[in-house]
Amino acid sequence: MSGGAEHEERAYVYMVRCAGGQLYTGWTNDPGARLHAHKTGKGAKATRAMGAKRFAYLERCADKSDALRREAALKKLPKAKKEALCGEWEGKNLPRLSVATRADAADILEIYNWYVLNHTATFQVTPSTLEEYEDWVDNTRKVAPLLLARDAEGKLLGYACAHRWHPREAYDWSVESTIYCAPDARGLGVGTLLYRALLEVLDACGYWNVYALVADPNPASEHIHQRLGFSCVGRTPHTAYKWGWLGLSTWWLALRSGSEKPAPIRLASPEETAAILKKYGSI
Ligand SMILES: CC(C)(COP(=O)(O)OP(=O)(O)OC[C@H]1O[C@@H](n2cnc3c(N)ncnc32)[C@H](O)[C@@H]1OP(=O)(O)O)[C@@H](O)C(=O)NCCC(=O)NCCS
Known part of the structure; x- marks a missing residue:
């Protein structure tokens, strides 16, 4: 275990x-x-x-x-x-960062479905299909660039992205982050690299709040969120049942704060994103 x-x-x-x-x-x-x-x-x-x-x-x-x-x-x-x-x-x-397109859906899905079948990091139990994931990639990219880390031979080491935190309009400035490393690429620093780049990209898009929902227990995820400055703002026991009852913790990071009216969200341009990824090692 x-x-x-x-x-x-x-x-x-x-x-x-x-x-x-x-x-x-x-x-x-x-x-x-x-x-x-x-x-x-x-x-x-x-x-x-x-x-x-x-x-x-x-x-x-x-x-x-x-x-x-x-x-x-x-x-x-x-x-x-x-x-x-x-x-x-x-x-x-050595991880190389890039931005995903629909063509990357199969590689992303291979990682994600491994967690669906083998791990409680996701509460999903039934694997997703490629068709579902191609649409998932397209929808995800409307919120912010979907980031990938690949090794020198092009094998996907991990991905990081964001989704709306809530469908109501007043939540426009809040996202939920998602990050998964390939099972054999955990502990290598890939998660930290991807997450730091994602937070910069989300900041460039104008988001104010990043939330993460972490299955309890998940020491690696809790640790990386703490290291990146997130605070745990809530914890509930027996929230979900996957091979046994699991808790859930909610983590929050404020990218900006203040009382002024927030500027509308705009997707970071390919040039802005490329400049951010370059700092972390891009393809
Ligand atoms: C959680 C996850 C994204 C972290 O990425 P990673 O590349 O494995 O982590 P890193 O190597 O960048 O390490 C980040 C920090 O966490 C620590 N860490 C990594 N694995 C750990 C573990 N199993 N237990 C405790 N700490 C751990 C590292 O020591 C490092 O600490 P430091 O910054 O103080 O030196 C990755 O392990 C993963 O994909 N896990 C499965 C999916 C998942 O849980 N996703 C998050 C859902 S909310």
């Missing part, structure tokens, strides 16, 4: 880069939670002493015994070989 309720056992071998450049090798079934434990001094004595910073290498394994075998093999490698593996991995996994 990973952060949030997850219905798929996974196993990975990893190397974490520490403050002085050292590499720490280990295995885990939840990379995001494991790195967070290392970063907060709860992962291992060595990383507490050396200061864990980020993943330098992550490899999905067939199961726990395979991961343990790979861990032992990586630990035996000379430092130069480990560094070569890390260099190759980092070059491939």
